[in-house]
Amino acid sequence: MTTLLGGKPTAKALPFAPILADLDAADRAFANTLAQYRTPFASLIEHLKHYRGKRLRPALMLLTAKAVGKITPQHHTLAAAVEMIHTATLVHDDVLDEAEIRRHVRTVNAEWGNKISILLGDMLFTHAFHLTSQVDRRACELIGDATNRVCAGELRQVSERGNLNLSEADYFAIIDGKTAALTEVCCRLGAIHAGATEFVADKLANFGRCLGIAFQIADDLLDLTGDEGKTGKTLGTDIEQQKLTLPLIHCLSQLPEADAEDLRTAIRSGDRPATAALLAKTDSLEYAKRTADDYASRARQELECLPPSECRAILQKLTEWATRREK
Amino acid sequence: MTTLLGGKPTAKALPFAPILADLDAADRAFANTLAQYRTPFASLIEHLKHYRGKRLRPALMLLTAKAVGKITPQHHTLAAAVEMIHTATLVHDDVLDEAEIRRHVRTVNAEWGNKISILLGDMLFTHAFHLTSQVDRRACELIGDATNRVCAGELRQVSERGNLNLSEADYFAIIDGKTAALTEVCCRLGAIHAGATEFVADKLANFGRCLGIAFQIADDLLDLTGDEGKTGKTLGTDIEQQKLTLPLIHCLSQLPEADAEDLRTAIRSGDRPATAALLAKTDSLEYAKRTADDYASRARQELECLPPSECRAILQKLTEWATRREK
Known part of the structure; x- marks a missing residue:
């Protein structure tokens, strides 16, 4: 197996220069909100800074806003709110996954336990x-609506663990909730609060949704084919948790029944080499990559409702990064 | 040990007649919101009806509204929302407490596991x-503000488990968040949406807050002295979880140091008879009862801002019930 087509911008190099000051303002809104808890839970709140990653969701909101018109203080507040929701889901995900390491440091559950x-x-x-x-x-x-979809997607994903007959439609329903609902609402709010028409806000919301789907398919591919050193997290966890993702769903639908049964057995026993060998019998990894590229391309098309600008160009670059990243 | 002064209205007999139709409307708003999830999670959503208890929080909102003026459809929506928040905290509490039984049936975590x-x-x-x-x-x-307080109170409570030097001030900070914040906001919203002035809304919010505090002190007393058959839940869990409540905090402050150390040892080892014997050396159970009664009386005083009415009389009765219930 090889890693995904690489060499493209890494997380650190994400081209957020025109909105860096606004990202920092959103960070301050996030920190100020929790500052009241310093005294009893100082180290706990402090630890959350390790959960800060690419800041993709606030960046999507701010880039969309600036591509439409002007960034306002309301955008900073909303950007902090979406990052907080994302962080909440990470903290709970780590409990669900019994994860001990995230972004190279110990998780909240590893350090303070599941209850906290x-x-x-x-x-x-x-x-x-x-x-x-x-x-x-x-x-x-x-x-509220976006987080309803996020939670329903997560609940569905956990409920479907171990279902090795999961359909492609089920998979898309799950990732549409757990990932795309939040990227979609980021772009919609960015647009609305910069004065976009409903028509443009709908287009940019769909940009965010398609980008989120492309991003999640690529993320699931990384779990199968990525490099642990580069991603900074344990990979292969989807198979370990019996979570079917797009390449495996596709492969199961393409293989002759006997091979498909072997693949189910390999997944059930967590046999990664056997899984990889059976995956290689079909073009399922490429199929998933093509599907991610297709969503990225749909996202790009939606950007055409905006006049050319530096921020529109960055949003466009993000659609390429989403499917080509190594971490 | 005896149970609390009893014989007063039980949960089933709570005098909610004038608002029963509105409580049912709130129930429908609750159910309709989750109806979309029937298909994938039918039995899970269905199971939530067992978590429906006294409906105290929606009732507080609706009684306050009717005592001020008229109940509106907005009250039904908000009553469903507060009951949903209360249910969310119960579902998570049962995970935190590893509880297997609530209201005589198996908990969600016992039936579907912690992740779900x-x-x-x-x-x-x-x-x-x-x-x-x-x-x-x-x-x-x-x-949003009330739920912030609820979560901070719960977080603080869990963080303080095992702290056998918890002060009375810490205890009040915890219950003010975990219980009183929600009863307070119920009464405030009931009042505001029935057209109350800010002055009256503040008074009724404080009614809700004092009632919540009285209720929680009585609840903590029940855990020490109640009857499992009547309450329908496992008692003695506070000691088991090393959670200090008002009688124990008071007792530790009243006993000579040697006895206090014995009490800490008894609590640490979960020795309920030894705990009871040391509690009986002080008037700490009565002190806690008096404190609950004092908050109930403060709550009653706040009601005087309202003209006499059937609903005001029920709110008044609730302050008596809060400190005298057996379950």
């Missing part, structure tokens, strides 16, 4: 909603 | 916020 992690995640959710309520009712509705 | 429980709780939180966003921005802000 569950409550910290809850607190991040509620603070995200409280932050959103500082903006307006519609933002609350949009963020 | 964490995600179901998250989904209930997000749906509660989405429901609230159907009302207005202020409701989102108030519910």
Whole structure:
């Protein structure tokens, strides 16, 4: 197996220069919201900085806003809220996955236990909603709807663990919720609060949704074919957790029944070499890569509703990065 | 040890007659919100009906509304939202406490495991916020702030487990968050959406807060002195989890140091008879009862801002019930 086509911008090199000051303002809104808890839970809150990664969701909101018009203080508040929701899901995901390491450091659950992690995640959710309520009712509705979809997607994913007959439609329903709902609402809110028409806001929301789907397919591919040293996390966890992702679903549908049964057996026993050998009998890795590229291309098309600008160009670059990253 | 002064209205007999139709409307709003998930998670969503208990929080909102003016459809939506938040905390609490039984049936975690429980709780939180966003921005802000306090209270409680030097101030900070924040916001929202002035809304919010504190002190007393058959849940869990509650905090402050050390040892080893014997050396159970009664009385005083009415009389009765219930 080889890693994905690589050499493209890594997370650190994401081209966010025109919005860096605004990303920092969103970071401050995030930190200020939790500053009140310093005294009893200082080290716990402090640890959350390790959960800060690419800041993709705030960046999507701010880039969309700037590509449409102007970034406002409401965008900073909303960007902090979506990052808080994303962080809440990471904290709870690490409990669900019994993960011990994230971004090269110990997870909250590894350090403080599952109970503290569950409550910290809850607190991040509620603070995200409280932050959103500082903006307006519609933002609350949009963020509420997006997080409903995120949770339903996650719940469905956990419920389907071990289902080795998962369909492609089920897979898309799961990733549409767990990943695309949040990237979609980031772009919609970025657009709306910069004064976009509903038509443009819908287009940019669909940009965010397609980008999120492309990103998640690529992320699932990385779990199968990536390099642990580069990603900074344990890979192969999807097979370990009996979570079917697009290449495996496709492969199971393409293989002759006897081979498909062998693949199910390999997945059930967590036999990665046997899984890889059976995957190589079909073009399923390429199929998944093509599907991710197709969503990235759909995302690019939606950007055509905007006049050319530096931020539109960066949003376009993100669609390439989403499917070509190594981490 | 005896049970608390009893014979007063039980949960089933709570005098909610004038608002029963509205409680049912709130129930329907709750159920309708989750109806979309029937297909993939039918039995899970269905199981939540067992988590429906006294409906105290929706009842507080509706009684307050009717005591001030008129119940509106917005009250039904908000009553569903607060009950959903309460249910979310119960689902997560049962994971934290590794509880197997609630209201005489198996808990979600006992039946579906911790992972499903964490995600179901998250989904209930997000749906509660989405429901609230159907009302207005202020409701989102108030519910957001109340749930922030609830989560911070719970987080603090879990962090303080095993701290046998917990102060009375710490205890009040914990219960003010985990219980009183939600009863407070129920009464405030009930009042505001029935057209109350800010002055009256503040008074009724404080009614809800004092009632919540009285209720929680009585609940903690039940855990020490209650009857498992009547309460329908395992008692003695606070000592088992090394959670200090008001009688024990008071007793530790009253006993001579040698006895206090014996009490700490008894708590640490989960020795309930030794704990009871040392508790009986002080008037700490009565002190806690008096403190609960004092908060109940403060709550009653706040009701005087309202003209006499059937609903005001019921709210008043609830302050008596809160400290005298057996379950």
